[in-house]
Amino acid sequence: MWHKISFRLLKHELKRGELTIMALAIILSVTAVLSLSIFSDRLQAGLTERSSEFLAADRVLSSRRDIPQEWLEQAGQMNLKTSWKVVFNSMAFADENMTLVDIKAVSDGYPLRGQLEIADEPFGQGYVAEGLPAEGEAWVASQLFQALQLDIGDDIEVGNSSFKVTKVVTYEPDVGFSVFTDSPNVIIRHSQLEETGLIQPGSRVRFNVLMAGDNSDITAYEDWLLPRLNDDTHSWRSIEDGDSPLSRSLNRAERFMMLASLLGVVLAATAVAVAAQRYCQRNYDVVAIFKTLGASRQQIRRIFLLHLLLLTAASVAVGMALGWAIQYVVIEWVAQKLDATLPQAGWQPYALAGATGVISAVMFTLYPLFRLVSIPPLRVLHRQLTAGNAVRWLQWVLSGGTIYALLVIYSQQWWLSTALFAGGAVAAVILLGLGRLFISASRKAGMQAGSSWRLAMAGLQRRAAANSVQMLSFSTAIMLLLLVIVLRNDLLEDWKRQLPADAPNYFAINIAEDNVDDMQSMFERENIPSTDLYPIVPGRLTHINGEKLEDEVTKEERDEEVSDEDASENDGREGIGRELSLTWRDSLPPNNELTAGEWWGDNAEPQVSVELNVSERLDIKVGDELRFNLGGEEFTVPVTSLRKADWNTLQPNFYMIFNTSTLEDFPATYITSFRLDEERKSDLYELFKPFPQASLIDLDAMIDQIREVIGQVSLAIVFVLVLVIIAGALVLVAQVQASMEERQKELVILRTLGAPGKLLSRSITYEFLVLGAISGLIATLAMEISLFILQNQVFNMTPVIHWKLWLLGPAFGAVVVAVLGRLSCYRLIQRNTAQLIRKLT
Amino acid sequence: MLIQAQQLEKTVDTSEGPLQILQPINVSINAGDTVAIVGASGSGKSTLLSLLAGLDLASSGEVLIENEKLSELDEEQRAKVRADKVGFIFQSFLLVPSLSALENVMLPAELAGHKGAEKEARELLAKVGLEDRWHHYPNQLSGGEQQRVAIARAFVGQPKILFADEPTGNLDAKTGGKVEELLFDLNKDYGTTLIVVTHDQRLAKRCQRVLQMDAGQLSEAAQDVA
Ligand SMILES: Nc1ncnc2c1ncn2[C@@H]1O[C@H](COP(=O)(O)OP(=O)(O)O)[C@@H](O)[C@H]1O
């Protein structure tokens, strides 16, 4: 029987629109979460796919020693594609010329992600390579043609072997950002590695196995492989712990997406809670009547639980369909805009969205429902009787626990969830207090104003308890909105700063000392923006404060450790314990920042300035004595300053900078980076003909790739912004709806007392204006605080205060809340008194 | 003896300390009686009604319905007693706004799990003259019509006792008179025990017994008719 009653009630309530807001809230939350998570899932998959190109693989296994062939075979059996990439330094000879090159011995399949591009002449137009050089052939970088005076078809000798140069390599996906410390690349086949005779015990070789495949296969292989790895010799890398600024940007993007989902969930939960509360309150009388007529608690519980479940199921289904449709449309649009297809999402977003809908619907309605069931039948005689507040804590436990659980599900990070949750709770309490304060302040101010204002402020105060809760959600919505806007701007700014339009797109290295002046004047004459030319003297750091750094054998291990650490840090991975690129200068390089000590200026005493990361790694402080060995000549200098270098700029950066008098007598080569616009690229060969010794490294391809990824991320952020705006608006409407009953009653009384319609409609507008403005103000404050924490803790950005928003926030809040409030109350004001009274009874 | 109140007292806690709403009350009501409770507003009539119907619990004393002590029943069991034996009519009608007239009338029978609730409800609606308004919702009905629906609902399932708290209090004299007629007509048909709280002298006069409530004290009024 009870289910008949339940269906009947549900049908009528649906028809009467009583459940619309609640259904909309659930639909919205499911829609938002689903579209957002599918979208970010697909986008992330797309980003990862693109970024995997920077590794040329999904995972890379690296080692200083050879890697067992059976590990590759196992990977093959587990459906992974594999390819060798063995990298080492060697001298290359052609006729009388010789130069240091990077040999890259690769096997079929390389690159597993991304594409290798080649050209038929040095600095020529590149095209995608099909396959690899044939046996006995080598593909080499453009700059090698200058250094070795080569032509296509000439032979170069490497170790015991000779290779015929058949193509020019113009783009390798996995060159990384530390190129300027590297030598030009020579690509040969892995099968010919052995006959070069260069792979000897103790030679400095990095063996890499590239792997690519489905995520599940990779995970399965990882389970097999990881226990077999030796921490000291092996490193296992994915793009997430790659060392490029791109991978760091990608990480930020991921965190941003995750945060956006969290914001969406909290908003949706707020809407559901507000709607559920109102729904249950509206049913207090119904339950009292039911109980008076002899209904048992169980019957009532079943009747309303069934409502809830039916409503939830229907709303979740609608939400799923809508969410899917939205992401489909948006993705189509993005794909068209970016001219790229994004991989399909897995089942997780659907599970996540469904779970979010069900969990927030059930958990946030449980307490109001609990109260509803406990309404005493006596309410039929005493209308003021409501359910006891004895289990108030249950509400806090339920909603708090739910939000926390959702946080954990979304972020999959305990500490972040706990921090956000605790912060949110503290903030909520403070905001509630602030809201009360503002309301009573505006009430006082209202007493001095005209009658509409007075009425508005009185209304605001009368509903103070409800209003401060409303304000909390208005504030949250506005705050999230501001947060998204600001974060988006700051993130984009941050990224743009990393890659300004005039970012250098070439490095020139190995510049002879005699050529420095000529090259500088060439840059000036040709109007090519460039950095200073920095001298490079190779040298080793051997002692710190007289303490010898480890000898050769153990130093080997130290290299291992340092380079692995470097992999997740900055470039210059081959930095310490072995050859370092040392330089000298009178002035602090641009984009460097002194963090300790003082810059030397004119001081001619020998001294050195150390880069911050290195100083931390080696525990070097100002005043320490460092001993260097430069080609056999040793000297000791004090550290007089520590510097922070910006590794994201495409400029030469150095771990060790000496003052001029210390190093200037050592033989040096020079390095610079410069920008050459697209249309002038064909001049490059001519421009650099006078400097045959110099080598050029083209960064444009890499920069383009980064730009594209940033473009995708920006689009995603716009999408998130739109969703948060819609979600926020719905919460506002739900809130206004929740106060409607009371407003109607008031309006009837005031109308009956003869208050003119204009006065009433104005006072409603003013009330919403003030409510919105206060919410906006609180939101701005909360936004600044959370932004400060976020930027400090999550995004590693420098926090700034956004003064403009202190105006924008309140104004925005006032306008939006007033418009939404007025629209929701439109019918109320239009109705005449008789209709209103009728509706109330 | 259908209903008995023995030393029934009600005290509530207010901000100014405990307030005794009902002095010890002793009253017995026989099956088939019609009893009016009259008295000034705030004298405790509704409170007494709520105790007799088991909507609320007494502070001390006892209510027995068919010799069953309400104080020994829990809330669920008292609900069961109401479902089986009691009907209600209120001053403010108290129809379920999201159910139609017919569904409102069916409600008690359905909650009690009776079969044939709809047929019975339709018959009762016909008796109160609203058979063609069955699909209307409370907000589509006038006050008098709503109270007629409430009367139909009160008789559904043939309760032994009917409690009415100022059933005509919200209605104008003419409509009130019509509602009153209906109430007594149906009561006669069904042979229900009627306990009605009222300000309406005329209504009170139609009852066999009139009880006077004065500041929580109940006494038999003079015009007791045999
Ligand atoms: N729960 C309560 N708390 C405080 N006062 C109450 C409560 N219930 C009833 N009263 C008071 O008891 C008195 C009797 O109420 P009631 O029985 O409704 O009177 P009547 O129905 O005769 O008008 C009133 O003054 C009312 O305010």
Ligand SMILES: [Mg+2]
């Ligand atoms: Mg009363």
